[in-house]
Amino acid sequence: MTPDDTESDPSRDGVPTDEMLSPEEAFAVLGSDHRIAMLRALGEADGPLAFSDLRAAVGTRDSGQFSYHLNKLVGHFVRQTPDGYEIRRAGERVIEAVLSGAVTESPVRDATAVDRPCHYCGAPVEVRYHEDRIRVHCTDCEGIYGADERADGNGHLGTLPLPPAGVQHRTPAESLQAAYVWGELTGMASASGVCPRCSAVLDESVSVCADHEARSEPCEECVERYAVGIHFECTNCIYDRGGAFGVKLLTNTDLLAFLTARGINPVEPSARSAIGAMVDYEEEVLSTDPFEARFTFAVDGDTLSLRVGDDLAVVETTVDEAGGEARRD
Ligand SMILES: [Zn+2]
Ligand SMILES: [Zn+2]
Ligand SMILES: [Zn+2]
Structure with a gap:
């Protein structure tokens, strides 16, 4: 807990502790460029901003219009304090999601060879970026998962999630490294039974390929290197992923x-x-x-x-x- 984790203090917030918005209400409140700009300015500020400072930061000329939009945010997303307006956790989550690019952008990067050897055969690997994921392929061997129909690549070595912000200001090799770190965090949360998206309880199940062949190349039956797979499914959100049991x-x-x-x-x-x-x-x-x-x-x-x-x-x-x-x- 950080000292500012005091959202349940109604005297600071003027908001009941159990106030909830429905998803429809929340998105209706957020459906305005002005309000997103306000949340961003408050999120970037080091502390509460006075009305005039916030207005200057956002650049809205019309004071009445500015007040109207700000009042829509006060409560669930923004708290009003004696020192000014301050972003609440819910507002921070919105701005974090917007700035990750996950909900607004979809950059694509074509296959690029990077200076890293395939773990299995030593040939260079290549990476592609599409739909919030880096797909890694070997340029020579079958990799772990064989042909990757979804990305027109052979020797699929794995797919690592990375929000669009992760490929900004990074070379393909640096993006791959960032995706490893991001993926390890996701994997550690999943392995511990915590949903990496929403933190709720994950259900896990194991699968075993009944007719698994060899392990030097992906099996013909399940098209994977390993017979034992693990599957994680969130009990709250739509998070649903599987992979090798490792x-x-x-x-x-x-x-x-x-x-x-x-x-x-x-x-x-x-x-x-x-x-x-x-x-x-x-x-x-x-x-x-x-x-x-x-x-x-x-x-x-x-x-x-x-x-x-x-x-x-x-x-x-x-x-x-x-x-x-x-x-x-
Ligand atoms: Zn290889
Ligand atoms: Zn198999
Ligand atoms: Zn979840």
Whole structure:
């Protein structure tokens, strides 16, 4: 909590603590360039702004019209204090979403090769940006997911969400790095059962390809490298994503310790190759009903195995150091 988290103080706000707007009411209030400009000016200000200062910042000449629009915001989005007008959390969220570009822009960047090797074959990878996502492809091998019909690329290595603001003032390689960081944050929230969009409870489910073949290339049945997948679905908003099960292990303490002790920081995966350590592991399905599988991560000859049980929690950790004895915790 920061000291300004005092929105529930009705004496400061003049607003009942449980005031809610319906989505229709909220968007009706926001449906004005003037009001968005006011929220932006208040969001950028270091503290409350007096009426005249806010009006100067927004540049509205007509005082009556300015008051009219400001009064629409006061309550849910803006609070009036003795020192002037101040943005509330709801107003900040609106301006954050607007400035991320997520709701207003859709830049496209064509395929560009970047100076990062494919984790699997060492060939250069290329990135594309479209609809708030960076898609990463290998220029040579099949990658993790094979052909990517949605982006006209082969060797799909993964798709990473990145708001449009993320590609501003960045080279394709820098955008890719930003997308890794952004994706790790999303993955960590998901692995912990917290929706990365709205923070509500996530439902999770595991899937196992019944007829999975080999692992050097994506399987013909499920077209993926790994047989075990994890799916996250928010119980509140429309967030709904799936991927290789490794993401679910992203916050495992033993795995983080194993990786960081060997110089790999999975949260800041710049030092390693194009796709981080979280999607390079061996999997062994021990049972499908109840679900039980073992996931083994290897670095420089040392391995760490995590056995995962039916509730998707890790039930056993085994570390095997090169030349040393296996150790079970
Ligand atoms: Zn490759
Ligand atoms: Zn399969
Ligand atoms: Zn959600």
